[in-house]
Amino acid sequence: MDHLVFEIGLAVALIALAGLLSARLRFSVIPFYILIGMAVGPHSVHWGAFDLRFISSAPLIEFMGRIGVLFLLFYLGLEFSVGRLIKSGRSIAVGGTIYILINFTMGLLFGFLAGLPFAEVLIVAGITTISSSAIVAKVLVDLKRTANPETEMILGIIMFEDVFLAVYISIVSGLVLSGSSSLGGIALSAVIALGFMLFVLIAGRKLVPVLNRLLDIRSNELFMLVIFAVLFLVAGFSEKIHVAEAIGALLVGLVLAETAHMKRIEKLVLPFRDFFGALFFFSFGLTIDPLALGGAVWLSLGAVVLTLIGNFTAGLWAGRSAGLPPKASVSIGLTIMARGEFSIIMANLAKAGGLLPILQPFAALYVLILAVLGPLLSKESKLVYQWLDPLFKWTARTESKKNYASPEG
Known part of the structure; x- marks a missing residue:
């Protein structure tokens, strides 16, 4: 395909098709978007004259x-705000x-046991620690x-x-992007990042x-330009000082969420x-590269098993700690x-x-597996609770506590 506009149009059409398919199957849309990208990427199979590989448009799509x-992340900041973070207590x-x-x-x-270097261990820990806000919100x-x-x-x-x-991300990006390898360099990057935040x-x-006065703009066009200018300038400056640009966007969202224009901004950005x-x-x-995924299969499966155990334990x-019953605690995990x-x-x-x-490829496989497993396990949380109840004896303990608390007990 030699025409850039046509490639972009085809990419959007394929994304829409993936979205329709995920809606029909009632699954998270994220793995469908990733899979369709893998199927038509520069590494995919070339079908003669009918070449669907996105080669010339790939850099533009990556930038978009x-x-x-x-x-x-900007929208996520708008949803939570600094005030809500403080009040959640x-x-x-x-x-x-x-x-x-x-x-x-x-x-x-897991990263150390896999024999990875220190920087790679930090990335793996980040990949496996943070859950998807988008998928969790959609499931709820x-x-x-x-x-x-x-x-x-x-x-x-x-x-x-x-x-x-x-x-x-601020600390790891300071280490990875700035190339700081000494303890002093890492500490300086962390101090700069945290100080900026x-x-x-x-x-x-x-x-x-x-901000309330400055954003009191009647024209939607001008209002949008001002918001986007602030968003991209702060995000771009964040990258300049080796703080991930996504964190700059999150910070702008958290700040603007405190203004009287939050709802207008949210509606505009959605x-x-x-x-x-x-x-x-x-x-x-x-x-x-789909052909390269094979090398990450065991690493990804090991991380998935570890995440299943870790999340289940953390949920319980x-x-x-919040005084919730076992069934609700299972649902949390x-x-x-x-x-x-975020992964x-x-x-x-x-x-x-x-x-x-x-x-x-490790992150791709790991995300794909858990983007499918997560919503499915959440949907069947009652079944999982019933299946594990004989092992953990939750029902028996609950009944025992009720009997002990009753006057007859």
Whole structure:
């Protein structure tokens, strides 16, 4: 294909087809976007004169995918805001700490046991620790569980993950992108990154009244231009000081969420988030060589098993700390199982830093498996609870406690 516009049009059509297929099958759309990208990427099979490989347009699609990452994290910041993060209080601190402690530690151990270098171990730990906010939110809405008692804990863990992600990507990007190998260099990168984040958040909150006045713009066109200018400038500056550009976008979203114009910005950004976000997952698929996936099969399967164990344990522990029943605690662990956009961001960070190429197919396989398994396990959480009940004796313990608490007991 020699015509760039036609290639872009065909890419959008294929993405739409993948979306329709996922909706028909009632599965998360993310693995479908990645798979369709893999099927038509530069590494795919060439069918004679009918060449569907996206070669000339791949760099442009990759750049549009980067924009998609900015919109995904910008919107996430708008949804949560600094104020909500602070008000969520104990559920975030306790449940989130438990979740990160278990999964991050297991991710580090897995990377070291796999014999990977230190920088690659940090990337693997990041890939395996952070769940997909997009998939989790969709699961909660689709299964109509937003009012369930465990949902507050799930959202608390998700928000805690986002804070952890912001700090972690800042530190790892400073190490990987700046090439700092000494302890002093890593510490300096971390201090610069954290200092920049704190400055944006604190200054942003102080400037909310000023932002409210400056953004009081009647013209939607001019309003959009101002918002996008701030988004891209801050994200671009973040990259300049070796902080992931996605974190710059997240910070802008967190700050603007405090303004009186949040709803208007959210409504404006939503279609851009969906369109460019889909291109992000598709562009990630384009970078994957299907023939290279075989080398990452066992590494990916090992990480999946570890994630299943880690998430299940973290869910039970976090639920117990909040006084939730075992059935709700099982639901927590299974609902936050899916991995997606953040794992891919970590893999792309590894690629940008020139780390081992196996991290890309590893992340692709790992995300694909859990993007399918996560929603499925969450949907069947009651069945999983019933299956494991004879082993853990949850029902028997609950009945015993009831009998002990009753006057007759």
